[in-house]
Amino acid sequence: MSAPDRITPPFPDLVPTVEWQVAGHCNYDCSYCIQSPKTRVGQPDEATLAAIVRGFARLPGVWEIKISGGEPFAARLFLELAVPLLMAETPHRISVLTNFSAPLKSLDRFTQLTADRLRITSASLHLETVAPAEFLDKAVAYRALRARYNPHSSFVVNSVLTPGTLRGLFAVRDQVEAAGFRWFPQLMKVKGGVHPYDVDERVLLERLTRRSHDPREVNRAPSYEGLHCEAGAWYVVVDQRGEAHACRTAKRFQAPSLGNLVDGTFALRTHGGICPYPICPCTVPPNRGIVRLGSRPAPICEDAPASAMLSERADGR
Numbered sequence: 001m002s003a004p005d006r007i008t009p010p011f012p013d014l015v016p017t018v019e020w021q022v023a024g025h026c027n028y029d030c031s032y033c034i035q036s037p038k039t040r041v042g043q044p045d046e047a048t049l050a051a052i053v054r055g056f057a058r059l060p061g062v063w064e065i066k067i068s069g070g071e072p073f074a075a076r077l078f079l080e081l082a083v084p085l086l087m088a089e090t091p092h093r094i095s096v097l098t099n100f101s102a103p104l105k106s107l108d109r110f111t112q113l114t115a116d117r118l119r120i121t122s123a124s125l126h127l128e129t130v131a132p133a134e135f136l137d138k139a140v141a142y143r144a145l146r147a148r149y150n151p152h153s154s155f156v157v158n159s160v161l162t163p164g165t166l167r168g169l170f171a172v173r174d175q176v177e178a179a180g181f182r183w184f185p186q187l188m189k190v191k192g193g194v195h196p197y198d199v200d201e202r203v204l205l206e207r208l209t210r211r212s213h214d215p216r217e218v219n220r221a222p223s224y225e226g227l228h229c230e231a232g233a234w235y236v237v238v239d240q241r242g243e244a245h246a247c248r249t250a251k252r253f254q255a256p257s258l259g260n261l262v263d264g265t266f267a268l269r270t271h272g273g274i275c276p277y278p279i280c281p282c283t284v285p286p287n288r289g290i291v292r293l294g295s296r297p298a299p300i301c302e303d304a305p306a307s308a309m310l311s312e313r314a315d316g317r
Ligand code: SF4
Pocket: 026, 027, 028, 029, 030, 032, 033, 034, 035, 070, 071, 099, 126, 313, 314, 315, 317
């Protein structure tokens, strides 16, 4: 990796962020998962994990390492090696995107390991696999753990707005919010971009999202094409092999990668540029100040052309 020559981001609200897709494997098999079971596989070995973390240690300044997968907690070496190495060898903060299937014992260990460096736990509620009451019981127990070990961290419950389930999601939203948690709806992504909801579904969808287009409240997978974005310079997506990409869409569109953290070819870009893509499927870039929303009003997801042949996962990983 090239030697970093700057530590301070170009904008005061920009949070330098890595999304680390630590493993491909997931222990769930959601029908709406945009990744096929064939590609939802793979676990890094110890040497690969260690090399990737060494790469993270060379990033300039303090970054947020947002760990996703696959399912991070289903990765064999996640708690045993990946998290301890991140804590021991880097100064970075840690967030996690999980299907929240891990036993409480594992979550307990995670909260203790990450301590005051845990930032956000994004827990996806997959109703095909788990009942809301069971999920929320665990979330309440996890809240107590965080209050003890990570009092400054936050927690959000993701829900994919799957067609055919929208009417039932009002009660789920109410349950989640009554338990004191933030409910974060996400439009369902398909290979052409966003699922083409019919008219009735759109009415329900707008009520469920409270008509919000704020990326802090709903993931509509909009287009930020034409806006200035620091992806590649202050935001990187790293896969289980250490291959680094400027963002998820760049990876999906097979744009040239930023190199590999394992073989030492990784290099950050020196500066951002104009977003050339018709969809931004994840809310990390807008919510961490990576894409500069003030450049012009962002069009909404429905503007994403069907030609945007993405294979991003439905829960935003
Ligand atoms: S949607 Fe998420 S939890 Fe479900 S199978 Fe895909 S990666 Fe796993």
